[in-house]
Amino acid sequence: MPITPRPSTSSFAALARLLRYARGYRRQILAATSCSIINKLFDIAPEILIGIAIDVVVNQETSFMASIGFDSAQSQILALGALTFFIWAGESLFEYLFQILWRNLAQRLQADLRQDAYEHAQRLDMSFFESRSSGQLVATMNDDVNQLERFLDGGANAMIQVVVTVLAVGAVFFIISPLVALLAFTPIPLIIWGAFYFQRKAGPLYADVREKVGDLATRLANNLGGIATIKSFTAEEREAERLRASSEAYVSANRKAIRVSSAFIPVIRMAILAGFLATFTVGGMMALEGTLNVGAYGVLVFLTQRLLWPLTGLAEVVDLFERAMASTRRILDLLAEPVRVIDNASQNLPETVSGNVVFNRVSFSYPNGVTGLRDISLDVSAGHTLALVGTTGSGKSTLIKLLMRFYDPQHGDITIDGQSISAISLKSLRQAIGLVSQDVYLFEGSIRDNIAYGRPEASTEEIIAAAQQAEAWSFIEQLPEGLDTPVGERGVRMSGGQRQRLSLARALLTDPAILILDEATSAVDNETEAAIQRSLRHIRHNRTVIVIAHRLSTIVDADTIAVIDNGQVRELGSHQQLLAEDGLYAAQWRVQTGRADDTVTG
Template sequence: MPLFLTMSKQSHPLIRLLSYLTPFRGKVVLASLFSVLNKLFDLAPPALIGAAVDIVVQGKNSLIGRLGFPEPGDQLLVLGGVTALIWILESFFEYLFQVYWRNLAQLTQDRLRKDTYRHVQNLELAYFEDRSTGGLISILGDDVNQLERFLDHGANDLIQVAVTVLVIGSLFMVSAPEIGWMALLPMPFIIAGSVWFQKKLTPGYASVREQAASVNGQLVNNLGGIATIKSFGTEEYENRRIAGLSEHYRKANEGVIKLSSAFVPLIRMLILSGFIGILIFAGLKTLRGDMEVGLYSLLIFVTQRLLWPLTRLGQTFDLFQRAMASTRRIMNLLDTREHLPRGDKPLDKYSITGAYNLKDVHFQYRSGPPVLRGLSLTIPPGKTTGIVGATGAGKSSLIKLLTRFYDVTAGSITLDGIDIREYRNEDLVHAAGLVSQDVFLFHGSVADNIAYGSFQATADQIIQVAKHAEAHEFIRSLPQGYETLVGERGQKLSGGQRQRISIARALLKNPPVLILDEATSSVDNETEAAIQRSLLHISQGRTTIVIAHRLSTIRHADQILVLDAGTLAERGTHQELIQAGGIYAGLWKVQSGLAVQ
């Protein structure tokens, strides 16, 4: 298990981020080294200015003169050469640190996004029950990007400020210890103020990230339901809702902005005290002849180089706090351990008979009452089983248990005599082909959507399953045939067309078990007839489970199970259940027009 996942959730997000960057340790070291070298050469110009003043004032007695260059003209040429070399090296290391830090930011962003997306996909379906898709998108998108922005600029700024304080502080204490403390005096207050601001900003930025997730969540919902919004004429209502969430986000940022913006002005006041102290007291020493003019010039310049960059700490800490708030959200997501227990028994789909047996099955979702109560039933292999019942009877929940999207609360479900929890999840997925009531098609061509999950399928195989699903003829009539783009979620196609593409997609897996969940509930009579014809063909030789609202869809099933309030109420063929005069017979009379509605 990665180190960052073994650390306590209470660890500071920076520590967790550094542990996450362990695979890039070499790049982090080089990027940091280039930042240090760039800053060292960047701090040299004040010394060069001091040397130039020293040459003009001292002449042959200047520092460079004492190094073997007695003529002031030669000294200036030497100084010019050294200046050129320093500027070239400063520019070179600036190029290197920018390349390394920015590439490191991209590597981190890439790894984080892939890791978090992979992790989210592996979470059990129950995890998504009470969570906003937009909130997850906010973490996968905005939070990851926020971290990238910090690594792009903020990490280098923190390193270079630390180098500046260390180098110039050492210079003061070596060259003029009696007054150097004046420049260093503001430092403890600046550091203490930075820590105080950091603590104050942490909850504020956590709130900002949460508000951003709320806005993203509602936007995703609204864009996904734009047809519903337009059909009800609720555009203004949704405008107000988004405006309200956006206002909460603005106000959360407003509070943080007020606090973070006060940081720089306060630091400037502290900096001013140190700068004035050096300006006056070092100037008096120079006037008395106790300090050389060149050294005085150097100290004035480096005081600015020491203190003024600290004004950027406000902006840097702002980036840092935003990044840490995002890091905490990302790591908390990666810490989530909501997985169904993994089985280890292999399952060869070509050897499956498709015999299901449910024994005293109980099930309920995380919130809400029990859905299934002591359900026991058998689904024979190679036969067609229809499942009917009123809304809320537990039909779709039963399918989710058979496909192991969820685990039973109590009881057991076996496939070919073995509890499905013992099978490897990846094998169990290939054992059953599911056609859901809510068909989801990806933005792409018809062929791409049929071949989804069977990516190596040939064009001939795609056409063959389309024919079995009664989809080939309407696909041929589309503008580009099988290469026609279906639009996001398949919005360019009718509900019946999407259903038939979904059936073809399931058939291409060639599963031993085929499950259709309300596949004809929202289609017209012609489409229903087409789906019924395809069912008669594709159900041959495989276990077929059909949840149906329209009883005509399953009237030829080998057995029909009638669920009522999570229990098995009736069982038999169509004719047997009609003759029994129970729930099924009542539903049939209503749908066939034999009863007054």
Template sequence: MPHPLVRLYRYSAPHQRQVLSAIACSILNKIFDLAPPVLIGMAVDVVVQRQDSWLAKWGVVPVEQQLGLLVLFSFVIWSLESLFEYLYAWQWRTLAQTLQHELRLDAYGHLQELELSFFEERSTGQLLSVLNDDINQLERFLDHGANEILQVTTTVLAVGGAMAYLSPTVAGLAILPIPVILWGSLRFQRRLAPRYARVREQAGLISARLANNLGGIATIKSFTAEAFEKGRVAEDSDAYRQANRRAIALSSAFVPLIRFAILFAFIAILYVGGMETINGRLDVGTYSFLVFITQRLLWPLTSLGRVLDDYQRAMASTQRVMDLLAIPVQIPSGRQSLPIGQVQGAVQFEGITFAYRDREPSVIDLNLNIPAGQTIAIVGATGSGKSTLVKLLLRFYEPQTGRILLDGIDLRDLKLKDLRQAIGFVSQDVFLFHGSVAENIAYGSFDATQTEIEQAAKLAEAHEFIMDLPQGYDTVVGERGQKLSGGQRQRLAIARAILKDPPILILDEATSAVDNETEAAIQRSLEQITRDRTTLAIAHRLSTIRHADCIYVMDQGRLVEAGHHDELLALDGLYANLWKVQTGERLSDRV
């Protein structure tokens, strides 16, 4: 697999011109930043050599003119240094913000295309850590770290070349510690990389713990488990701290070691360069330049430890983000369009067998025909495979064998967007977004008018309770709809499906959280809503589906009975047993 930096460069290809421009500005800024020691050396040369100075050899003989020329050079150089500092800072920072924005959107967009099993195997907190912490870490590196690496490299090459031209002996002494520093840096980098990978892993774990606990705060409070959960957070936080401590212990040792290497080189240059000047083999101005420039050459290397530290953190984060983007989509969209206005709603399950990962099959060799416009109910004991059929129809999962057809077209050939727009889904586990009641009803039908929203709420028997809320349809429901009761949330979900007006309606325990009176009202509405619409109703409460066109009974992944309510009671089989249990005529351990 390519290095994370290579993967990041490939990803940033659309911004290559800005990347190259930022690199150029960083290099030019450093070149002009290195010019003052040259000016100091030239000034010393003018004062000491006067008419025999280096500038005098270029035709500027009067000392006053030489100093005036140096003043002009200083103004131009400082101006250009400031200009390129502004340009590189602006370009790197805007590039960092752009890449951060695009990476987050691409990563989130890619996540939305992944199958449900991916999310079942990973915690939300870990994914949030990648989308937030890791991408922000990369942004911080592009803000500062990339420029610092370029400027350290420019300093070594430019100063080293100039010193080698002026005095090979002094240059050799100045450059002598650089291979040691680079070798040590690479050793540190190799040892730091796994430590920072561990830091990012622990950051994901603690993020997962916090997200999970905040989502389950009501359960924590009800079981008075605050101290227990605080202890678990403390354990994860300490693991994160220890991972950082191990990385810090290594990275902190880098700069002191570099300082000693620089010290020995600087002492050697002071002595050897001084002796060469005394013996007349080196000009005073050149010696002044070499002394000043040596610090400019070697001292930035002390920041190499921090730069490498930021670099390793950024590469660990880049690896996680790029790995996320590289996860293949297991359920790709088909290419065939099916406009919603052309959907009849006939559904066929042909030889479907499906098993969740590492589990026994939930559906076994199932064949089911749902005619267009009919209401079909599926009942059975918990775990019999009812809800799995819904997930397969929505292509949340793919069956291992068999196929599902919509109006005679294999679902795998249809565009996912067209398929799911044709289906209205009301789950027993209702999810409401943090926002107003109206916004939640109109979710998925974003251009709906207020009148249409209210009409859908009336059909779902929700209008009356909505009007009793403090701000009516503008009342904010809270995260996951926590300010509403279970029944109220379920009625909003039904209103949302009604507003979508799909040709196929799926009701998965759609009235499980409402009282008997509300259920009766919703049932009256559903009779109107489901008319001339293909409806698949999953139910435990058999009273809600007794008038379905056909009722199918599932048991351990298989269809075992089918017929109308009265026909199934007459069979005195599994359906009859479920009915008797619910009406209190019989107790059964199968329910």
């Protein structure tokens, strides 16, 4: 669902944004609101019947009931009893209906909000994830959505019924005695002002509470993910203290918000007391003087009491509302994040992709102003291997991110088989590319699930063939559960080399025309490196391979080696050609081979 640009940060602005988002639920909202209103009208009716009953007992043949056709006092009481039954039955029925409607709406809306937020986040470019912690995002999609659900479960109904109570009771008061009504309702403006005053005070405090929740979630996620590092450095006590600090910051933020919201209750109680005393004393004097019917006086006293409880609970409702709107702002702000890499192309790559990749004068700067690439041009022939080498931060990985369209370049163009990748749908583009990165991510599940991640429908034979190509089958078949062996969260039950080979098998199963190895051998043992090298010799035939490598020994057979330095191509050629040039590549080769003092001659 589209979200309008972010307006004011007030709670009512957040509510307006939420209602715009939920316009598809308009019928459910109207039905739930109607049931809440009818239920509250039935709820205050017994107080009116009590007053009428008092009038019957006191005045009998001259009572209000007698004036509408019930002659005897007994018939009047029986009629009131029957009416009371139907009112209580109606109240119970509509309470059941509004509970069902509001709770189902809460469940449906929170599920859709979480799904929309997640799907929108998946469309955002990588800079968004690089600038935000995963803990904050999880807190937004989980805790904040649940906070809104809690408000819709009970708070929305309570707010509606407070308004209905004030309006309905006020109407009865003015019909019976405008003077008593004026005195009894004089404190209402103070109560409304107090509600808005505390809302303005509490709003920023609850926004801070939600931020602290995100910080705490981030701390927990980071610590649990890095538990091996914590243990290896015996940092348990230090990390426990850091978690305690984050937890205390959350407690402190909550304490400030609670202090403000709690002060609201005594203010409302005193304002209600003033109204109740006005009804009790002035109405009583009028009843004694005979200017106010005794039954009507009873109605006013009972209705004033009925008004007391919902207004006393208004503080709790406002508290729940503020928490929910603070969460709503965070959810809708996430949904309002602009998608910079737009996938609006309907064109697909052909079924058979040759794999000719061209970078044509590509320049790119990151959102923080750091220049990634400057006027880079490279032509990778189909079926050839291009190796990218250079120091950390030189721009090698940025090239890959642009080819995958994790970002779009500010200048220049990238083509595959002559087609600009900006004119190709993201699905078609990325299905033609297999990525094996240094930081392998395995999903919790089995080895089978992870290898087949790009092709869930793949047969067991195809999965085994991919594992054999990646030289992963030798260790898989030795495991007691084979392909069904669980890898653990993020693959913690596999060694680094095993994870890397599984990642290669996962990429090979999709049979990509272009295979990217982003420093895939930089953090593995010699055996795994040798296994991956053997795999590459077999799989690079009829496939374009782009390799990012620090170990130059792994790319000596590459057709072309590009030396990237400070976002530019400084040297380009084969291994032998670059050694002969005696430039940056040759210098790095001598360092890695232990011949730093040697001089390479052409």
